[in-house]
Amino acid sequence: MGYKTIQYKTEGRVGVITLNRPEALNALCDELTTELAAALAACEADDGIGCVVLTGSKKAFAAGADIKELQSRDMVGLYNKDPFAETWEAVARFRKPIIAGVSGYALGGGCEIAMMCDFIIASESAKFGQPEINLGVMPGAGGTQRLPRAIGKAKAMDMCLTGRMMDAEEAERAGLVSRVVPADDFMDVVMEAAESIAAKSLPVAMMTKETVNRSFEIGLTEGVRFERRVFMSQFALEDQKEGMAAFAEKRAAHFKHR
Numbered sequence: 001m002g003y004k005t006i007q008y009k010t011e012g013r014v015g016v017i018t019l020n021r022p023e024a025l026n027a028l029c030d031e032l033t034t035e036l037a038a039a040l041a042a043c044e045a046d047d048g049i050g051c052v053v054l055t056g057s058k059k060a061f062a063a064g065a066d067i068k069e070l071q072s073r074d075m076v077g078l079y080n081k082d083p084f085a086e087t088w089e090a091v092a093r094f095r096k097p098i099i100a101g102v103s104g105y106a107l108g109g110g111c112e113i114a115m116m117c118d119f120i121i122a123s124e125s126a127k128f129g130q131p132e133i134n135l136g137v138m139p140g141a142g143g144t145q146r147l148p149r150a151i152g153k154a155k156a157m158d159m160c161l162t163g164r165m166m167d168a169e170e171a172e173r174a175g176l177v178s179r180v181v182p183a184d185d186f187m188d189v190v191m192e193a194a195e196s197i198a199a200k201s202l203p204v205a206m207m208t209k210e211t212v213n214r215s216f217e218i219g220l221t222e223g224v225r226f227e228r229r230v231f232m233s234q235f236a237l238e239d240q241k242e243g244m245a246a247f248a249e250k251r252a253a254h255f256k257h258r
């Protein structure tokens with residue numbers, strides 16, 4: 001499929017989706033979120049893909065929802081044709097591992113889409129923020145829920161109420177990003193992480209993602225019980241036999257279900 005507002009390519013078992021509206025700092029217009037959802041559906045359906053990287057340009061991951069498009073929206077229109085349910089949540093619903101590679105601005109919906117990914121690797125140039133309050137609205141794509149879970153109430157309130165930006169170093173200290181990488185090495189490090197994940201057993205990686213995500217939905221006792229059931233079920237996989245045999249035989253594992 002030919003995309004206009006994103007680029008999509010595969011590198012080995014990694015699907016790389018690059019947001020590509022340079023003229024608007026990758027602002028997330030309807031066409032872009034629709035194309036993003038379509039690319040993710042293609043990655044989900046492709047057995048050759050074990051991990052996805054979602055990234056933008058050097059200057060911007062995404063500067064938020066497209067304000068010029070949002071400007072004319074009304075409540076009934078948004079409610080009746082919920083853009084989040086239709087396209088934005090495709091990232092949160094995506095079942096394979098997905099890494100956000102953030103360079104430059106990740107603001108508003110850009111920060112929210114990055115937080116829907118499994119983890120964020122940031123270039124040292126990255127800047128995160130939820131500036132919606134400056135536009136007379138609040139975050140609407142998960143920012144008020146995912147940000148406090150990621151960085152705690154104090155910083156999340158600070159970010160959402162003042163609308164200020166957080167640099168990469170502060171974001172790492174706060175736990176919003178997993179790693180900060182020098183700008184020159186940034187994409188190499190992101191791809192290395194993605195390739196390493198894509199080499200694992202795909203069902204095991206997907207079950208791991210599902211189980212970690214469960215921890216945000218349910219209590220500890222139920223969460224541990226869920227983990228135990230999934231863990232035990234993995235002993236029915238050939239990949240468990242292969243992984244443990246490879247360790248005992250001092251060789252690299254070759255997982256069948258990749």
Ligand code: HXC
Binds near residue numbers: 109131135
């Ligand atoms: C539409 C945008 C945009 C956006 C930038 N542009 N952000 N267009 N929506 N979110 C456009 C500008 O209008 C401009 O186009 C071009 O991109 C370059 O931007 P500049 O502002 O000239 O660049 P700069 O001075 O470097 O400032 C960068 C910036 C600033 C600090 C990131 O652009 C900015 O504050 N952007 C808005 C950030 C924001 O408020 N995001 C939250 C959006 S609401 P022209 O044509 O003038 O050259 C949101 C809600 C989520 O995300 C809920 C889901 C619906």
